[in-house]
Amino acid sequence: MRFMSLLIKNGRIITASEDYVADVFIEGEKIKAIGIGLPINADETIDATGMFVFPGGIDPHVHLDMPFMGTFSSDTYETGTRAALHGGTTTVIDFILQKQGNSLKAALEDWRSRSNNNCVGDYSFHMAVTDFNEDTKKEIKHFIEQEGITSFKTFMAYKGALMIDDRQMIGLMEEVKKQGGMVTVHATNGDMIDYLIAKHRGEGKLSPLYHYLSQPEVTEAEASERFVDMANYTGCPGYIVHLTCEGALNAVRNATKRNQTVFVETCIQYLLLDAGLYEKNFDGAKWVMSPPLREKKDQQTLWAGINQGLVKVVATDHCPFNWQQKLMGEKDFSKIPNGHPAIEHRMELLFSEGVNKGKITLNKYVEVACTNPAKIFGMFPKKGTIGIDSDADIVIFNPSEKHTISASSHHMNVDYSGYEGWEVTGKVKTVLLRGKIAIDDNECKLEKGYGQFIKRSKLSGII
Ligand SMILES: [Zn+2]
Numbered sequence: 001m002r003f004m005s006l007l008i009k010n011g012r013i014i015t016a017s018e019d020y021v022a023d024v025f026i027e028g029e030k031i032k033a034i035g036i037g038l039p040i041n042a043d044e045t046i047d048a049t050g051m052f053v054f055p056g057g058i059d060p061h062v063h064l065d066m067p068f069m070g071t072f073s074s075d076t077y078e079t080g081t082r083a084a085l086h087g088g089t090t091t092v093i094d095f096i097l098q099k100q101g102n103s104l105k106a107a108l109e110d111w112r113s114r115s116n117n118n119c120v121g122d123y124s125f126h127m128a129v130t131d132f133n134e135d136t137k138k139e140i141k142h143f144i145e146q147e148g149i150t151s152f153k154t155f156m157a158y159k160g161a162l163m164i165d166d167r168q169m170i171g172l173m174e175e176v177k178k179q180g181g182m183v184t185v186h187a188t189n190g191d192m193i194d195y196l197i198a199k200h201r202g203e204g205k206l207s208p209l210y211h212y213l214s215q216p217e218v219t220e221a222e223a224s225e226r227f228v229d230m231a232n233y234t235g236c237p238g239y240i241v242h243l244t245c246e247g248a249l250n251a252v253r254n255a256t257k258r259n260q261t262v263f264v265e266t267c268i269q270y271l272l273l274d275a276g277l278y279e280k281n282f283d284g285a286k287w288v289m290s291p292p293l294r295e296k297k298d299q300q301t302l303w304a305g306i307n308q309g310l311v312k313v314v315a316t317d318h319c320p321f322n323w324q325q326k327l328m329g330e331k332d333f334s335k336i337p338n339g340h341p342a343i344e345h346r347m348e349l350l351f352s353e354g355v356n357k358g359k360i361t362l363n364k365y366v367e368v369a370c371t372n373p374a375k376i377f378g379m380f381p382k383k384g385t386i387g388i389d390s391d392a393d394i395v396i397f398n399p400s401e402k403h404t405i406s407a408s409s410h411h412m413n414v415d416y417s418g419y420e421g422w423e424v425t426g427k428v429k430t431v432l433l434r435g436k437i438a439i440d441d442n443e444c445k446l447e448k449g450y451g452q453f454i455k456r457s458k459l460s461g462i463i
Helices: 077-086 102-115 135-145 166-179 188-200 209-213 218-234 245-255 268-272 273-277 281-287 296-307 323-329 344-357 362-376
Strands: 005-014 018-028 028-036 043-047 054-055 057-062 087-096 122-128 151-154 181-187 239-240 263-267 312-315 395-403 423-435 437-441
Touching: 005 312, 005 395, 018 218, 028 122, 043 268, 054 362, 057 077, 057 263, 057 312, 057 344, 057 362, 057 423, 077 122, 077 423, 087 102, 087 245, 102 135, 122 245, 135 395, 151 239, 166 181, 166 218, 166 239, 181 218, 181 362, 188 218, 209 218, 209 273, 218 239, 239 273, 268 296, 268 312, 268 344, 273 281, 273 344, 281 323, 296 312, 312 344, 312 362, 344 362, 344 423
Parallel strands: 005 043, 005 054, 057 087, 087 122, 122 151, 151 181, 181 239, 239 263, 263 312
Antiparallel strands: 005 018, 018 028, 054 395, 395 423, 423 437
């Protein structure tokens, strides 16, 4: 059988550890040769002179078509993965949410009914365990060994809907460790937050600003420390999603002093935006998410954390809601659907604000946006790098082209942008997904159904 072939010539190839100019030869879905002046004829040739060639981005934290507060996040699997491709993200990891009282399997089937044959880009799932009991415990092994779903998300907040208590957390960690998986966490103190929300509502303080004031830094620092302690006690690999602040990162820093490995993810918005946005009356609802945006000093902590190797991943927590949906909370901040759109612009924003402004190196950029998510979540070296026999997921990037972010031109299915009017330097030009041209000059060339579910490997041995 003969596969289609493609040659990318003279691009500047950037991986997490290398930086050189060469050609990349692709046959079928895989990278088959890398070298200077490769003497190979291909069916198609792309001249990448003057361009950067990055591995396809991996966003390990997105919520597509997700049921939440009586509505659904506005991007479907089709629109969300397509928008991701436009921005150079070729693989996403979405979250399945167990319904309390039901099995993990029932939740998987529910999520598959929305995602199957609907993705344009590649995808995987984390399994969120919201009700850990003897029956749930028996399902863990099956998810890891048969379904290729090896990471289990937990919530230390949202009591009565998603939260598990510490007793369940310890039980889950022991089982997940035994079976070779990882426990990830939304680490905020749910009881403290519930108290503060009730208090503010009782005092008639109902604007989006009070969403922020109901989740102070200490609620995240406390829970992060508790999670890290439990992970240390059980020996289970642990990963903190969307970490936002100095207090929480210092809890992780302390854990590393006792030679504990724990993985930290932050999201692009926590690096670039701050809580000042909540002072814009109801317009602040655009950025109502949990945890909320923090302060400038926290942004500094997070950039430093990336360079110190404590923050391993920059994701998005993409969870878009249209303005009409956000208006559900017009009179009460606690009814604003949580989340904001970012899946499309993570790679370009991180490049423009991080690499271009001298905060991180090109190699670090690829490490936190592409390579580490693949390594931590069991997809490396199939995904996350440019190497022989890796999937040909490739971004050809013009580092000097300027453009402006706007809801009028983005591809996400949401009617506002959290970054309206931001000028960005650096633009995704061409994207390949498993050897096929996915994006070329702002146009998507793939149909829904091309995106594959990626089974992930066991995660034991990573700490
Ligand atoms: Zn999330």
